[in-house]
Amino acid sequence: MSSIKKNLIEELKWRGMIHDMMPGTEEQFNKEMTTTYVGFDPTADSLHVGHLVSVMILNHLQRAGHKPLAIIGGATGMIGDPSFKSDERVLLDEESIAKNIAGVRKQLEKFMDFDCGENSAELLNNYDWMKDFSFIDFVRDAGKHITVNYMMSKDSVKRRLEAGTGLSFTEFTYQLLQGWDFYHLYTTKGCKVQMGGSDQWGNIVTGTELIRRKASGEAFAVTCPLITKSDGTKFGKTEGGAVWLDPEKTSPYQFYQFWLNVSDEDAEKYIKIFTFKTKEEIEALIAEHREAPHQRALQRALAEDITERVHSKEDLEMAIKASSILFGKNVTDDLKSLDERTLLQVFEGVPQVEISKGDLVDLEDVNDLLSAATGGIVFKSKGEARRMIAGGGVSINKAKIAGEEKPTDFELLQGKYLLAQKGKKNYYLIKVNA
Incomplete structure (x- = not known):
């Protein structure tokens, strides 16, 4: 008990991060430091904000004094999890998966402590223990212990069959592969709990069942809700x-x-x-x-x-x-400090116009720049520009202008842009080409 710093399940409950849990799970966490794993399929070379729920769970685990295992699905990623998907996933080749694993690994290493003693995090790839597992070994050692009736009872399987889209043998076996991961980690790492999204419940309990039948052991499952927006649209x-x-x-x-x-x-x-x-x-x-x-x-x-x-x-x-x-005042210095990529993102979708540096130098005043020289994008005429400038409604690079300035008086943002503003909400980006 000395290594347990807080009640993990109590912490996750008040945060709204518990959807379902096997009986005895909370008692297991309160009894001793518990090795727990969460899986990440490398379907892309980066995690997205949806994965952050799992990342946060691993963090809470470690902060509570337990040992987190992050498992990258180098093997299962080659098949694709059918859970609550209407169609079969596109299979990725080994080169794409290797690239994705490298990207995901780099990100996960940023969030957990891999050098803090007995509950240091570990990052593992299930391909390492599945690559030499022959088909015959798999159907004998894993398939023998889980019945087809048990696998068919899973909601993820039933939904696909009821929808009429069918389910390939490849996807049907996914729950056995994930179950084998849990069994392998139970026997080699003493891992007793798997956590994941609520759509993973069927896959996780297949693992607990495999552990029970094959190793006469006890393991536990915890899932968190799939995060949605209040308007019902998909989070992230x-x-x-x-x-x-x-x-x-x-x-x-x-x-x-x-x-x-x-x-x-x-x-x-x-x-x-x-x-x-x-x-x-x-x-x-x-x-x-x-x-x-x-x-x-x-x-x-x-x-x-x-x-x-x-x-x-x-x-x-x-x-x-x-x-x-966009909303602040006296932000000229902030504007100048933006890198080009951020500048273009802030003003994505605003009208843009280009002008050469030579033409810029030849202009008589800023009124010319904002009218004829930029094709009437900002103002249709020099007179219209002059009237609005006189009323104090025009800025260059977020600084009010008087109308007498030379276009060359303004410092180019990132050495190539001028930001014109007409009124409160109308922006125009002028790119000055060399």
């Missing part, structure tokens, strides 16, 4: 697709914006699941938010916490600067 998806942890796929600015823009209802749920803030801290934040919802204190706390943890403090600061530019 935007118009641009999935929200990835890889900054090359989803930039820190886009990642920060995803969390900043969740609904109030979702923010109250997500801050419990995706941060390590205490119950007292979260309750105080929720109370503060409800008093002044327009200030979005909850969303900001959530976005800041998770962006810094997934990326870095520097990336968070850049994301905050970028986010303040």
Whole structure:
């Protein structure tokens, strides 16, 4: 008991992270340091925000004094989990899977402590113990112990058969392969618990059944709810697709914006699941938010916490600067400090126009730049530009202009851009080519 730091199940329950659990699981966690695993199929070379639930569970495990195992499915990833999928997954080749595993491994290593003594995390690839497992050995050692009736009773199998889309033998055997992983980890690592999303319940209990029948052992299953948005749409998806942890796929600015823009209802749920803030801290934040919802204190706390943890403090600061530019005042310095990629993302979709540096130098004043020289994109005429500038409604690089300035008076953002603003919400990006 000395190594157990807190009641893990109690912690996960108040955070809304328990969906189903086998009897005796909580007692097992409270009795001793318990080795527990969560699996990640390498279907892409990056995890996305949906995987963060599993990552957080592994973190809570370790913080509570238990030993987490993160298993990358190099073998099972070659087959594809049919759980609650309407169609069979496309099989990946070995080269793609190897690339995906490398990307996922790099990300998982960032979230867990692999050098903290007896409950150090471990990262394993099930291909290492499945690669030399012959088909004959598999059907004899695994298939012999689990009946077809048992496998057919699983909801993931029944749904596919009832839908009429069918199920290949390859996918049908997936639960046996995942069950074998649990059995292997039970016998080699003393792993007694598997955790995963609620769609994994059937696969996980197949493992506990295999352990019971083949090793006369006792093992346990815990699942967490599949996270959804309050409007019923899929969590972790935007118009641009999935929200990835890889900054090359989803930039820190886009990642920060995803969390900043969740609904109030979702923010109250997500801050419990995706941060390590205490119950007292979260309750105080929720109370503060409800008093002044327009200030979005909850969303900001959530976005800041998770962006810094997934990326870095520097990336968070850049994301905050970028986010303040559209709505803040006196943000010229913030604008100048943005890197080009973030600048273009902040102003994605605004009208853009190009002009050569030579033409820029030849212009008489900024009125010319904002009218004829840029094809009338910002103002249709020099007179229209002059009138709005006189009324104080025009900015270049977020600084108000008087109309007498030369276009060359302005510092080019990233050495190639000028940001024109007309009124409060109309932006135009002028690219100056060499």
